[in-house]
Amino acid sequence: MTDAFPAAPPLALVIFDCDGVLIDSEPISLATLTRGLNGIGLAIDIDAVRERFAGTSMTSIMERVAREDGITAPDGFVERVKAETLAAFEAELTAMAGIAEAVGLLHLPFCVASSSDPVRLRRSLGLTGLLPLFEGRVFSSAQVARGKPFPDLFLFAAERMGIAPANCLVIEDSVPGVQAARAAGMRVVGFTGGGHWSHDRAGRDLLAAGAATVFSAHADLGRIVAGD
Structure with missing residues (x-):
């Protein structure tokens, strides 16, 4: 149990959105x-x-x-x-600052679940040098019937990773993504470090959609996952 997620089951999987979270696309x-x-x-x-x-x-x-x-x-x-x-x-295209280092320090399994089509998704991760970190754990909305804000993609990713939804934490930068994570019964936090948002506005929008908290630098990812 952590302060950030009181009375919640222990985390066993971190699910990253791609665009706006892993890459500044x-x-x-x-x-x-x-x-x-x-x-x-x-x-x-x-x-x-x-x-x-x-x-x-x-x-x-x-x-x-x-x-x-x-x-x-x-x-x-x-x-x-x-x-x-x-x-x-x-x-x-560039990777988000500090994301490779932050992912490398995680002590939990992790994967990607993105609205991008599979070709764009793999190419984006490849161009930014992130694909080796996520190889074999990359999931696209093309693999499910309904994309975000429906929960299908996150549920599919959790099933493929063998983790119950209640044990998942989603990192999202968009309102539909936050809504999808909540609909899947997962915990979700908002990332506001991308170049496409006014960070104050993004924080308010993501919190209103149901994000537990927001953060703007991947140097804080470990703290967020730990619930500090």
Whole structure:
């Protein structure tokens, strides 16, 4: 039992989101998505794209755009945005400061559960040198029926890792991710160190969604996991 998670079962698994937690990808991907949506007739800026779509899969994004904005993407649109995002990653993507060191000091099993498609996910981790840390423990929303904010992905990751949901701690940077973790019956904390958020705003939003606490530097990860 810890002070941060009173009366909770002991932790046995840490589940990391990828974009905005392990890698500082969101400023790049949100800018690319904004340009793409503008190109198909949706008048939206990057702040609104972040508010509406951060932390969700391209499938979910395009379903919402069709339902809420009445715009159906042309054939090949999603593939084109994904290709442009990966091209930008090749030139600009970096790992979050201190994440490799922080993960290396964990005394619990850990894995990744991300809304990104498998190709982008593995390429992102590879470009930033993080893939060897997570090899064999990388899970994508493409493997489940419903992406975040539904609990399917986190439940799938926990099942594959052989850990009960109540013994899992999720590290998330988005409201849908926090909601998904809570719906899965897992503990969740918010990370606000990515370049895509106003950190004060992100902290309030993530706490309101159900995060137990928030932190902005991976040097604090060990303390967070320990519940100090």
